[in-house]
Amino acid sequence: MTAIEPGRFCSQDGRGWTDLYTNLVLFKDVDLSRHLGGIVAPERWRLPRELAPGFIHEATHHWCFHSTVGAALAVLQLNAQRRATATLTGLRAFATESLRDAMVRVDAAEECLRPLAEGLALFAEFDVTPGASVQKVSLPMWWTHHFFSNFHREHVQTGILETLSSIRSTAAMERRRRGILAHDCTGNLGGYLPGYLAVKQIWLMAMGSEPRFWNRDLFLMFLKSFIFADMELAVLLLDPKPHEDAASRVVQHIERRLASLWKLDLPSAVDKYLEALNGGGTRTQGPHLVIDATPALRKQANQMLAMAMSETLAFPKGARSDWETLCLRDGLTFARRDLMRLGSLNAIATTHGEKLLLEEGGEKLMELERRPGVDFPEPTTVEVDVEAAPAFDNLVIFVWHREKWVGQGFITVPGGEGDGGETRNNAQTELYVGSRRDQDEYYTRARARLDSLVPPETRQRARSEIRAEFNDFLSEVALGQTRIPLRAQVWKSMASDGIAALIPDRAKLEQLSRIGLASSITPSREITLEHLATMDITEENVRSVMAAGMAANVPFILLQDQILVTLT
Amino acid sequence: MKAAEIGIKVLGLTRADKMDIAALDEQHQITFEESAAQSGRFGEPVTITVILGLAALGVLAAWVVKTRSDSTTELTIETRDGKGAMRKVKYKKHVTKETSQAEVLKELTALVHGPQ
Numbered sequence: 001m002t003a004i005e006p007g008r009f010c011s012q013d014g015r016g017w018t019d020l021y022t023n024l025v026l027f028k029d030v031d032l033s034r035h036l037g038g039i040v041a042p043e044r045w046r047l048p049r050e051l052a053p054g055f056i057h058e059a060t061h062h063w064c065f066h067s068t069v070g071a072a073l074a075v076l077q078l079n080a081q082r083r084a085t086a087t088l089t090g091l092r093a094f095a096t097e098s099l100r101d102a103m104v105r106v107d108a109a110e111e112c113l114r115p116l117a118e119g120l121a122l123f124a125e126f127d128v129t130p131g132a133s134v135q136k137v138s139l140p141m142w143w144t145h146h147f148f149s150n151f152h153r154e155h156v157q158t159g160i161l162e163t164l165s166s167i168r169s170t171a172a173m174e175r176r177r178r179g180i181l182a183h184d185c186t187g188n189l190g191g192y193l194p195g196y197l198a199v200k201q202i203w204l205m206a207m208g209s210e211p212r213f214w215n216r217d218l219f220l221m222f223l224k225s226f227i228f229a230d231m232e233l234a235v236l237l238l239d240p241k242p243h244e245d246a247a248s249r250v251v252q253h254i255e256r257r258l259a260s261l262w263k264l265d266l267p268s269a270v271d272k273y274l275e276a277l278n279g280g281g282t283r284t285q286g287p288h289l290v291i292d293a294t295p296a297l298r299k300q301a302n303q304m305l306a307m308a309m310s311e312t313l314a315f316p317k318g319a320r321s322d323w324e325t326l327c328l329r330d331g332l333t334f335a336r337r338d339l340m341r342l343g344s345l346n347a348i349a350t351t352h353g354e355k356l357l358l359e360e361g362g363e364k365l366m367e368l369e370r371r372p373g374v375d376f377p378e379p380t381t382v383e384v385d386v387e388a389a390p391a392f393d394n395l396v397i398f399v400w401h402r403e404k405w406v407g408q409g410f411i412t413v414p415g416g417e418g419d420g421g422e423t424r425n426n427a428q429t430e431l432y433v434g435s436r437r438d439q440d441e442y443y444t445r446a447r448a449r450l451d452s453l454v455p456p457e458t459r460q461r462a463r464s465e466i467r468a469e470f471n472d473f474l475s476e477v478a479l480g481q482t483r484i485p486l487r488a489q490v491w492k493s494m495a496s497d498g499i500a501a502l503i504p505d506r507a508k509l510e511q512l513s514r515i516g517l518a519s520s521i522t523p524s525r526e527i528t529l530e531h532l533a534t535m536d537i538t539e540e541n542v543r544s545v546m547a548a549g550m551a552a553n554v555p556f557i558l559l560q561d562q563i564l565v566t567l568t
Numbered sequence: 569m570k571a572a573e574i575g576i577k578v579l580g581l582t583r584a585d586k587m588d589i590a591a592l593d594e595q596h597q598i599t600f601e602e603s604a605a606q607s608g609r610f611g612e613p614v615t616i617t618v619i620l621g622l623a624a625l626g627v628l629a630a631w632v633v634k635t636r637s638d639s640t641t642e643l644t645i646e647t648r649d650g651k652g653a654m655r656k657v658k659y660k661k662h663v664t665k666e667t668s669q670a671e672v673l674k675e676l677t678a679l680v681h682g683p684q
Contacts, residue, residue, distance in 0.1 A: 015580070017611035028612070054612060061610050077608075110608070117610050171639055179582030183613065190605040192613050447608075456607065497583075506587060513584075 016054045018061035020070065020110065020117075021077040022443055023337040024436065025058050027051070032345040032386060039147075039342060039386060040366055040395065040411060047147045052167045053125050053176055055147065059140040060121040060220075062340045063390065067228035068290075068301060072237045073109055074337060075308045076102045078330040081446035082312075084453045091323050100454050101242045107459055108247035109237060111466040112254040115187060115474055116227055119195025124220055126177050127200070127520045129164055130157045131215030136277055138221045139390045146413060161521065168517040169535075178513040181568065182500035185478075185491060187471035193498040194471055197478035197568060199223065202261060204567060205480065210266040214523060222273055222291070230257055231293040231301040238304040251466055255473050264292060309334065329433055329442055339387040339396060341436055349382040349399060349406065356399060356407035358384065368397060368409035376401040385436045400435040481555045481567055490553050499568055502552035503545075511537055512545050512556055516566040525564040573650030576680055578618040578628065578643055586616045589631050597624035622680070629673035636663040647680050655682055 016028040029051045032039075038046040047055070064070065080102040083094035130137045137145075141160050145151075148167075149159030167173055183193040202223065206213045213219040236253055243249060269291055276289050290298060306313075312331035320328065347358040347365055356370040383400045399407035434442070475491040482490055494501050503509045514535055519528045529539055542557065542564070549556030549568070556568045581589075586600050601617040620628065632641055643659040657679055661672065 015612040015615055017606075017609045020608050020610055026611075057612055065610075114605070114610065118613075121610075171636075175582060175584040175635075178587075179584035180613065182583040182587055188604060189602065189614055500583075500587065506591060509587075 016058050018058050018065065020065055020113075021074045022333050022439070023062055023065045023070065023074070023340075024440060024443075025062050025341045027054060027058055027342060029054055030343045032343040032384075035343070036345065036365060036386065040397070040409075049148050049163070049167055050170075050172065052144060052148045052163065053173060056125050056140055056144055057121045059143055059340065059390070060124040061117060063139045064117055064120060064224055064228045066338050066391075067224075068234045068305070069109075069113070069228045069230055069237075071305055071334075071337070072234040072301075072308070073106055074334060075305065075312075076106050076237060078312070078333060079308065080106075080454075081443075081450045082326050082330050084450035085326060085446050086323060087453065088449050089322075091326070096453050098242075099450065101246060103450075103454050103459060104246050104462070105237050105250055107463050108250040108466050109233070109254075111463055112251055112470045113227070115191025115195030115198070115470070117195070118190055118192045119197075119199035120220065120224060120227075122180055122192060122196040123199045123203070123216075126168070126173075126180075126196075126517060127203075128216045128220050129521055130160050130217040132157060133212060133215050134218050134274065134277070138217050138224075141217055143388065143390055165521045168520060169531075173517060174510065174513050177517060178510055181498055181509060181513060183498045184496050185471075185475070185494040185498050186496075187467045187474075191467075191471065191474070193494075194474045194478055198474045200567060201477055201480040202258075205262060206266055210270050212270055213266075216520070218270075218274075221277070221289075222270065225273070225289045226261065226291045227257075229290045229293075231290060231297045233257065234301040235297070235304060238301075238308050240304075240307075247462060247466060251470060255470070258473075258477065260292070325433070329439075332432060333439060333443065336439070338389060338391060340390050342386045342388055342395075344383060344385050344436055346381050347384055348379050349376075349401070350379045358382070358399070366397075366409065368399060368407045370407050371405060374404055374406050376404060376406055382406060383435050383437065398432070398435065400438075403434055403438065405432050479554065482553050486553045499554070499556075502554055503548050505548070508545050508548055511541050512566070512568070515542060515545065515557060515564075516568070519564050519566055523563050523565050525559065525562050528564045574622050574680055575648045576620050576622070576625070577646040577648075578620075579615065579646060580644055581616045581618055582613070583616065585631075585635075586618070588635050589618060589627065592630050592634070593624065593627045595624075597621065598627060622677070625676050625680070626669070626673055629669045629676055632661065632672050633663060633667055633669045636661075638664060645676075645680065647682070657682075 016026050018025045030047070035047055035051075038048075065074075080099045083092070084099055086092040087094050087096075124138075124140055128138075128141065130141055137156060137160065142156065144163060145156050145159040146153075148163045151159030151162060180192055180196060183189065185194050187194055203213060203216065203219050206219060206222075213222075233250070233253055236249055273289065273291060309331075312327045312334060314327070314331075347360050350357050350359075351370055352367070354370055354372070355367045357367050358365040380401060385398045385400070387396045387398070388394075389396055393413045395409075395411040395413065397409040397411070398405060475487060479487045479490060490502075499512070500509055503512065514537060515528075515532060518531045518535075521531070522528060529542070532538075532542065542559065546555075546557045546559060554568065556566060558565045558567060589598060590600075598618060598620045601619060603614050605614055618628075632643075640660065640662045644656065645659055646654060646656050648654050659676060659679055661667070661675070663672075
């Protein structure tokens with residue numbers, strides 16, 4: 001079995017990624033040549049636990065981007081790319097000004113959503129644990145249970161808790177968290193620490209008025225919906241009228257939206273949210289999980305989204321014009337946004353009746369349904385894309401011979417609440433025009449064409465200004481426990497090395513990193529201190545780290561009679 | 569390949585790794601590079617590239633031994649010789665309490681020199 005040698009479709013710098021617009025994922029450490037068996041074999045469903053942190057991070061991004069706001073941004077980006085391609089190839093002519101207007105909105109939203117999305121993903125990695133008070137768990141947590149838990153499928157909460165407890169006790173996870181605590185606070189390198197600190201402070205504020213948020217997975221779901229199912233933002237992004245101040249409208253809205261959390265009647269909002277969450281449908285997906293939006297606003301957002309997507313929604317069969325092919329490609333890219341790509345590999349395929357046998361080196365990998373009427377030489381090397389449909393509890397495997405789609409497999413995951421994908425519109429897969437690699441290559445070409453008409457360099461200054469403005473806003477949220485007159489100075493001192501600049505003693509920083517991971521499993525002071533003692537961290541050490549935080553005017557730890565939580 | 573001409577890069581490290589390596593690098597022989605996030609691409613934090621010459625390989629070996637006890641470490645190392653020829657190799661090592669800095673240094677040195 002040969003893992004596909006990466007070209008551009010790979011981790012260029014040793015990191016996993018998720019594309020905001022296509023929702024295409026690269027799990028950098030998932031190597032199907034080693035891990036396919038654990039993914040598809042019945043009742044095994046296991047991946048090595050060292051892959052879990054990266055998996056949780058990217059699965060959280062994928063879940064966030066498969067949302068109304070994610071869809072609005074995707075359709076703006078894809079429409080602009082397609083129109084640039086059509087203009088440059090002479091298929092159709094679109095005004096560059098309209099493309100520029102779309103990119104102004106996309107850029108503004110990306111600059112603001114980036115730290116928030118990274119903050120949510122880091123919170124999922126380091127802090128989230130499910131609680132017994134809520135029946136359902138977030139999709140990233142459910143799939144973490146699916147791929148990494150030692151427990152039987154039905155014991156979801158216990159399985160997740162054991163998995164998280166195990167991975168958060170490792171030296172690798174401590175280094176990972178310490179690396180974030182030492183990250184920059186300028187926003188220029190992705191806004192990881194500003195976003196993470198802001199999410200933690202929002203959690204702390206929310207917990208103050210709604211104790212059900214001790215269940216940090218519930219908080220993750222709630223905040224994800226609040227940010228990424230923001231109907232007003234979708235309307236702003238998709239407004240067909242050009243606005244000279246489009247960027248500032250987007251930025252100001254996102255800031256106002258976040259600030260409104262402090263005024264929201266959280267107990268009432270959580271009641272409604274839980275009613276929707278437990279009221280049927282798949283776990284945490286769907287239009288019912290919208291917070292603080294009127295039915296009229298939801299309708300307006302959905303209508304604008306449908307209108308913006310209209311030219312890509314028709315899937316003409318038979319002969320297609322070049323323009324229709326471009327539309328089809330983007331329509332399919334959009335339709336695949338719900339699939340979370342786990343990986344791709346090459347294998348040898350042969351037909352056995354109605355089945356397609358995949359093997360390598362004489363070893364059988366799996367047998368799938370062969371698409372009838374598609375000819376290809378046999379045996380031959382094929383490309384296999386392995387994907388999860390997170391909201392539908394199934395795995396989808398597509399097999400490609402060059403541009404031809406030659407086989408497929410659907411594997412329903414037991415123990416889930418979905419319908420195995422029956423409600424997913426699989427009819428559109430009949431029109432798939434290429435593997436993930438083809439899709440990514442096409443997307444890259446189209447993006448380059450858009451960049452040639454609306455060069456990124458010309459947008460860079462505006463993006464930098466937005467980034468700086470939003471980073472200032474986030475600093476107020478992130479330093480919520482710091483006295484107001486001191487915030488600017490403290491934030492400035494954190495510019496290049498974050499929390500590490502406030503704790504010059506490296507041993508203390510490592511202890512803070514460990515205390516955060518240990519206290520994520522339970523807020524119980526007694527249990528956390530017992531756990532920390534196994535790592536040679538005493539209560540005196542905890543108090544010493546607390547004192548370092550107080551000296552730096554940034555409280556790191558909340559230690560009360562029965563509670564121990566970290567604020568950073 | 570002449571030893572003095574070999575440039576070495578260790579790819580994909582974190583800010584925590586950078587701090588640990590910098591603390592061991594008393595003679596400031598090592599530099600660090602960090603890239604910005606790509607537009608549209610979200611994901612794990614941008615990684616650090618550690619840049620060093622052969623003379624500083626001992627610092628890298630000390631870091632491996634001190635910070636990776638009882639675990640398996642895997643480093644992606646890129647070397648460039650005086651003629652600009654580049655090689656990318658993986659160094660994988662299970663570090664135990666018995667692992668010595670000299671042992672790791674010997675293995676790293678052999679790896680960056682490549683097949684003789």
